[in-house]
Amino acid sequence: MKNTDIAVVDYGMGNLRSVAKALEHVAPGKSVVISSNPDEIASANRVVFPGQGAMPDCMRELDARGLRAAVLDAASNKPFLGICIGLQMLFEHSEEGDAAGLGLFKGQVVRFATADMHDRHGEKLKVPHMGWNQVYQSRDQGLASHALWQGIEDGARFYYVHSYYVQPEELSLVAGYSEYPNSFTSAIAKNNLFAVQFHPEKSASAGLQMLSNFVNWLP
């Protein structure tokens, strides 16, 4: 039996159709499945780990479906793309509901300070951080950028909707950042893993380019 090309991990939190549809759009020849089956995730060639809602609920539902081991295994062994809460869950702990994460990476998930956030025009900044913001790409010693940034302009806008963001302890993980109003980590990369705070599946051409880069990525 042929392996599934791309498995989108389904743990019952939110709508995964958008992610699957965008992947099908950029990879018409590949099989994309939305799956809550650990064996299917284990046998897929690539894994996308999305997430919506609150992190404590996401962690609880992930465990209720027995998916923790399959996700951790995929994150260490095959092309893996985390999106939104799927990025946050990779860390040790979140302020949101004082929840423990998967602990793959050292660091915290913290909330934007709500009071007194202003942009450079003195305008009040809202939480959630919602809309299109610029994403700046980290470059390896000023040389090449990560394969998933290929064909995407440095500073291109991606669509965000979130109130919490990750603070990795290992700064070498940071693959991209945005400003609201201070810099925060919006993409991380390590070996076969890439994870983003924004929603590539809702980010028009820049997002589709990133997903296309992911489905063709050979880390």
Added chain:
Amino acid sequence: MLAKRIIPCLDVTDGRVVKGVNFLELRDAGDPVEIAKRYDDQGADELTFLDITASSDNRGLILHIIEQVASQVFIPLTVGGGVRGVEDVRRLLNAGADKVSINTTAVLNPQMVADAAQRFGSQCIVVAIDAKKVDNQPFEWEVFTHGGRKATGLDAVKWAQHMASLGAGELLITSMDRDGTKIGFNNPLNKAISDAVEVPIIASGGVGNLQHLVDGVKLGGADAVLAASIFHYGEYTVKQAKQYMAQQGIEVRL
């Protein structure tokens, strides 16, 4: 820096995208996917579909439109109109909507906003507030329901705060005094709400020209501006609107 958003709004009735003047002489505006793609190509930051279907029998027909659009257009899609319960929210999200806007039901049953936010996350729950200036109340703007026909006795600013506290991730503010007038947003109303809540607000109702969009952001404190007719009738493209806003010093996605 985060960009201010421009959101074209499309009316849907009986499963068709339509345009008309004041709900009269509704005619097909064309293929929903083509319309959505056109706005996407012009640089629309999101799209809102408003179901104005009169009969509840035909309200489910919007699901097909959302499914079609969501498989071809990869920007956020919001759907509103006739959302009565958590189950309606679920069906719209499953069809491919990213956000669902709740209006009359939020007033009749505020708990539904809390339930939907709890179940699906605040990021996908928009509460739409239709407000009108009144002089028979101890406050300036009153919330109306049923398309602006029914007064509720609620202060729009306090109502906005209450909805945000129940879990609305965004508020869509429509001035019933301005809707269809083309004289501009009700900026004092929008500013009062924007200052009173932490969540983003979308200004709606009254856009007649591009300066109105600029004023909505600069005077009304809107995080996003929604407009229908100026885009549908080809007066302006979304791109022209963004270029104008950028010239006026507003951060937009170009």
